[in-house]
Amino acid sequence: MLDREAVLDILKSIPDIVSEGDIVSAGVMRALNVQTDGTVRFVMEIAPSAATAYEAVKAEAETKLAALEGVKSVSIVLTGHSEQPAPPQLKPQKSAEPAGPQKIPGIEKIIAIASGKGGVGKSTVSANLACALAAQGRRVGLLDADMYGPSQPRMMGVSGRPASPDGKIILPMRNHGVTMMSIGLMTNDDQAVVWRGPMLMGALQQMITQVQWGALDVLLVDLPPGTGDVQMTLSQKAKVDGAIVVSTPQDVALLDARKGIDMFQQLNVPLVGMIENMSTHICSACGHEEHVFGHGGVAAEADKLGIPLLAEIPLHLDIRLAADGGAPIVVSQPDSSQADAFATVAKKLIAEGLA
Ligand SMILES: Nc1ncnc2c1ncn2[C@@H]1O[C@H](COP(=O)(O)OP(=O)(O)OP(=O)(O)O)[C@@H](O)[C@H]1O
Numbered sequence: 001m002l003d004r005e006a007v008l009d010i011l012k013s014i015p016d017i018v019s020e021g022d023i024v025s026a027g028v029m030r031a032l033n034v035q036t037d038g039t040v041r042f043v044m045e046i047a048p049s050a051a052t053a054y055e056a057v058k059a060e061a062e063t064k065l066a067a068l069e070g071v072k073s074v075s076i077v078l079t080g081h082s083e084q085p086a087p088p089q090l091k092p093q094k095s096a097e098p099a100g101p102q103k104i105p106g107i108e109k110i111i112a113i114a115s116g117k118g119g120v121g122k123s124t125v126s127a128n129l130a131c132a133l134a135a136q137g138r139r140v141g142l143l144d145a146d147m148y149g150p151s152q153p154r155m156m157g158v159s160g161r162p163a164s165p166d167g168k169i170i171l172p173m174r175n176h177g178v179t180m181m182s183i184g185l186m187t188n189d190d191q192a193v194v195w196r197g198p199m200l201m202g203a204l205q206q207m208i209t210q211v212q213w214g215a216l217d218v219l220l221v222d223l224p225p226g227t228g229d230v231q232m233t234l235s236q237k238a239k240v241d242g243a244i245v246v247s248t249p250q251d252v253a254l255l256d257a258r259k260g261i262d263m264f265q266q267l268n269v270p271l272v273g274m275i276e277n278m279s280t281h282i283c284s285a286c287g288h289e290e291h292v293f294g295h296g297g298v299a300a301e302a303d304k305l306g307i308p309l310l311a312e313i314p315l316h317l318d319i320r321l322a323a324d325g326g327a328p329i330v331v332s333q334p335d336s337s338q339a340d341a342f343a344t345v346a347k348k349l350i351a352e353g354l355a
Contacts, residue, residue, distance in 0.1 A: 002070035004034040010064050011042075017053055018165070019214060020174045023061070025139060027106050027214030038072030040065055047165040048080035101239040104208060107141070109218045109354055111272065112234060112243040114264070116256025118149070118225040121277035122246045124323045125313065125342075126222035127155040129244075131330040132339070132346035133218060133355050134177030140355075141172070141219040142180040143207055145234065147200055148224050150184030157326025161185060162211075170211045176331045181211045201233045208238055218355035226256070227263040235267040242272035242354055244310065249276055249297030257298075261305060272354060273308035274298050275345070278315035289314075310345045314338065 008024065016026035023029045023044065032042040046054050058076050065074045104110070113129070115122040123146065130142040144152035153159055158173045162185055165171070172181040183203060213219065221240075224230050234240060243264045247257035257274065264271055276298035281290045292315060302309040313319070316338055322329040330339045349355035 001036055002034055002038050002040075002068075004032070006068060007032065007034050007040055007065065007071075010068060011061065014057060014061055014064065017057060018047075018050060018163075018171055019179075019212070021214065023057065025214055027212065038070050039075070040071055040073070041075040041077075043077045043079050045079050047169055049165045051078055051080070054078055101236060103239045104213075104219075107213060107216045107219050109241045110221060110238055111218060111349070111354060112221045112223055112231070112240050112264075112269065113246065114223045114231065114243055114260050115225050115246045115253075116227070116258070116260040117247075117253045120225075120246055120248045120253055121313070122146075122225065123151045123155060123222050124319060124328070125244075125246050125275055125277060126220055127152060127323060128319075128328045128330045128339075128342040129345060129349075130156075130178045130180070130220050131176045131328050132342040133220075133349065135330065135334065135343070136346050136350060138217040138346075138350065138355055139215060140178050141213050141216045142178050143211075143219055143221045144180070144182030144184060145204055145207065145221050145230055146224045147183050147203065147230060150182045150187075152180060152182045152222060153184045154326060155323045155328060156180055158182075158185070168210060170206070172211050172213060176327065179213060179216065181207055181213075183207065200229055204230055204233050205237055208234075218349070227259055231260075231263060232267070235264075235269050240267075240269045243269045244272050244275060245307075246275045246277050247298050247301075248278045249291075249294045251297070254297055254301050257301065258305075261307070271307050272349070272352075273310035274302045275310050276312045279312035281315040284317040310348060311341050313341050 011029055012022045012024045014023050016023045016028055019026040028044050028046060030043045030045050034040050061076055062074050065071050113122055113126040130140050133140045144150045156175050158175050162173055163171045172179045245257050245260050247253045278293055280295050281292045299309045319329050319338055322332045330342050333339055
């Protein structure tokens with residue numbers, strides 16, 4: 001009898017033409033229907049402007065599937081993402097029903113990475129965690145929503161402007177096995193972006209809903225520091241499955257981290273745990289360990305708040321050099337103890353069904 005998994009295996013061997021992955025992981029293949037009489041049907045959802053180019057992909061899928069034992073007929077339909085834009089509605093419209101947080105199709109889980117204070121290493125943690133999850137076989141997206149200081153393009157070694165074949169959908173970038181999108185790729189380098197509230201919310205919403213993320217096990221969202229509009233908008237628009245709060249051990253950072261935790265509690269976003277970054281300093285020359293900012297402050301705080309402590313990441317020159325050089329330490333030195341700390345957090349997220 002014809003086996004759905006065998007059909008999927010074949011489809012997974014067909015590369016997508018607009019993203020790096022195959023047509024299944026890129027989310028192009030939809031509504032697969034495999035019947036016992038040997039009929040295979042599915043839809044390929046693509047940008048209308050790419051329709052001609054996808055004819056070749058469709059032909060490849062037809063030929064490969066027809067050769068599979070048990071397949072009697074193959075029917076593949078190409079559909080466009082969007083129809084012609086509707087004419088402008090000039091009549092006053094009924095205001096939309098207030099919609100609660102929505103599940104984003106194709107994205108299994110959304111985890112927000114937050115910090116109360118800037119510069120504590122939230123982006124470094126996000127990039128490493130994304131790469132660690134990808135290294136453990138998860139389909140990972142990384143959304144850099146740090147509107148005021150996007151650093152993921154630099155940390156993930158990605159540059160260039162994302163393509164938008166039809167002016168509507170945005171094709172994300174990919175590196176180190178992670179699908180990523182950053183507001184930093186949409187603005188000019190070194191250009192200070194002054195966001196006003198509605199613009200900022202529009203940009204965030206676009207990055208969640210218009211980016212062709214494909215099928216993801218988890219989308220990590222690198223938030224701006226603090227407790228502002230981006231945090232609120234994200235959790236109002238999308239169902240956020242958990243938040244990780246990064247802090248250094250100093251009292252000031254912890255005070256701000258506590259505010260972040262309060263905010264997620266008010267927004268009904270479950271707290272996955274805290275990460276102490278720059279926990280101890282390990283000298284790259286001699287390996288000597290020093291507690292520059294005090295050590296264990298985050299563990300004590302997490303304990304007090306009843307939130308798990310997910311990791312204590314040391315302050316280590318290699319972590320900075322790797323992140324600033326475009327290949328996070330998890331990728332550039334996968335066997336180091338620093339990389340191991342991130343891999344352990346990734347394992348825990350997977351074990352808890354969060355990634
Ligand atoms: N554990 C670490 N060891 C050494 N350097 C680190 C570590 N964590 C972060 N850094 C470095 O500290 C700097 C700030 O880190 P990062 O940009 O990740 O912070 P952030 O909290 O995202 O900041 P912001 O919110 O202001 O963008 C970077 O240069 C980064 O490479």
